[in-house]
Amino acid sequence: MLEMRDVCFHYGNGTPILEHMNVEIGAGEFIGLGGRNGCGKTTVTRLLMGLEKPVSGEIRYDGRIINEDDASRRSAFIGYVFQRPERQMFRPTVRDEVAYGPQQFGRQADEIEASVQAALEQTGLSDLADAYPPNLNRGEKQRVAIASAIAMHTQYLILDEPTSGQDSADKEELMQLLTKLNRQGLTVLIISHDMDIFAEYCHRVLVIGQHTKAFDGTPEELFTKRDDLYDLGLSRPDSVTLSLSVPGLPYCKSMKDFTAAMLQKLGGQK
Template sequence: MPETLLTIQKIIYNYSSGKRALDSVDFTVAAGEFVALAGRNGSGKTTLTRLAMALLKPTGGSIHFQGKNTAAMTPADMARSIGYVFQNPDRQIFRETVAQEVSYGPEQLGFSPEAINESVAWALNMTGLTELAGNFPRTLSRGQKQKVAIASAIAMKPQVLILDEPTSGQDPWEAQTLMELLTDLNQQGITIILVTHDMELIAQYAARVVVLEQGHKVFDGIPAGLFDGSQDIGAWGLMPPAVLSLSQQLTGVEANCAADLVELLGSAIKRRREH
């Protein structure tokens, strides 16, 4: 069985106002998983990921990474194993060139000059930014900036990559390109935790989805189980993917994403013509 990397045990988190953001949340993440963390705004998704990165400390419960309690760890400690990409990439970008930006993390972790160069080159290649290495990051598009943030995270060679709404504000082509990148990284062994409200992305790319509602975990399973009609997802502020809703209205057609639906409809049309 894959190694358990992250263990969330009965996590409680209260805001300074006293309001409870998370209430006894439990789940684990194994090496190599592609997990989506979903829920309406204010459900506790971002708070949970920031606790995992030690950016926040829990009010109760515990978080373990590879069996070690993270209570005394700092964000710098966690950065050696977990890369974190904020929703707004401008919050992470501050150097003069893309290459310098990507090299910052490895430098802080004490990589040798040779290892820094190797990691930066690999990260730029993976994200398709090699030709933009000398560009000023803040002149790039939103999608390109998000790739710079991802490159900066993976250059530190993390085991886990957490992304908070990475496709927010991007056009469909940029979003698809970014999700294909995350799929490639996952196939190379990086565990992905994707915070998103986009059900289409969950249906198409995630292998598992955890849903939070008012600080509680209300679902943990495969996307198909979330969208098969057995769950009252509307009560959690979620809507099934449009493609899935359409396919369920078409007799004999079952599709989780647009590509599947197009393929199935094309096959059906071809069979009809042949007869």
Template sequence: MLNLKNISFSYAREKIFNDINVQIDTTLITAVAGRNGTGKTTLTRLIMGLMKPDAGTIELNGKIISDMPSYILAKDIGYVFQNPDHQLFASSVHSEAAYAPLALGMDIKLAEENVQQALIDTELADKQECMPQLLSLGDKQRLSIASALAAVPKLLILDEPTSGQDCRERTVLLRLMRKLNKKGIGIILITHDMDILAEHADRVLVLSNKCIAFEGTPRELFTDEERTAALGLELPEAVRISHEMKLELCLTPAELYNKIAVRREENGKNN
């Protein structure tokens, strides 16, 4: 469990958060959403130790981590930036993935085993000698994830991981995210994409007015159209269409297709 207690934070006297209290189950995929400027990335950087709160504490599994440096927290929490070019620097995919575990003092043999597993998980095992800077955007993003995974974190924070990717790369990354979660790694996902949030998140936090304005499941969030709009969020396509057709709320295209098929079958019987 990740526990944020009475967290406040300001940039140059501008209050960003005011007395935030929330518990995040680190066995789940938790999406963080909200309008631009509400502090989504700031919240995750506070968790990662890249910034320090003005007040309050952050605990991971009962241990206070808000006063720990980020390089210590990297043993438990992996962080993947929105732009992978901001964190890739090595001359090869292998050296990039190996940097974190070796820098954290992991045994060389164990580090190599973890690197190989991370590259297999991220579908990059056949590109170990490639230069990271020459990879596609999707490959770069997955290499950033592999670099975090090689340190064997308990929690992985992804900041807009599908931004700028084509449909295939986005699908590969989302499949990877689910796979990692099933292997026991908690995911905190910052996203503006409500279709991704509806289909893949177990829990949702929505930031607004310097606090957490909503906490619950995607289904609970999108059931109330007025609240969703007031929070500055768009309805996912499946949700919007299911509302328009007066169907039971559908979060995914698959759910929507099944509901439409059932309605057609019922209408056929009635006719």
């Protein structure tokens, strides 16, 4: 369990970014984190990672207060994929990049080799093991960052706007990879403005508003029961809007689901 207990945070000028933030993130969850630009989403993840420290309140991991643990120590159980993943890469090959974390934790050479090989296979990067990371495309760089986390046997993976600027094929490939890893037990937390991602893939959505948690529940609850989506900087996915407009149609989390539901409905009317 990763927790924020009554966490408050502000930068040097004292303007509050987060106030009395309480969040519990359990093992195996797939969570979307949303809200308006500047609402504090990235700050939440930086606090969890140890890149920032709370002004007050506690960050806990399995009941232990980890406020003073820096990011390098937390990297043993939390991986982070930046919006621009190339900023976290500095080694000459993909293999070396993925091996860096386990090496820093002093693991044995044979253990490192096995962890790196498994991580490359899981992320589809085996054929790029000797490639120079800056020469990769954005989707490949993201997979390198994910592989680096997997090689550390990470329990939590945080991604900042992972699908922005990607075409539909790259987006689908990334989300299928994250879904697979989540089914294998990895906890995934995604910061995104892409409501389709929340609806189709996330089991739970957290929304930040007015410097604290404004919503915590399922995507279906968010998109069908809240009437303040605009105020929170969110929108309803087209698949949900369309399914709500057709009497008798179930909640549809994707356009694929909507199409299938419509075909079934029309077929039943013959």
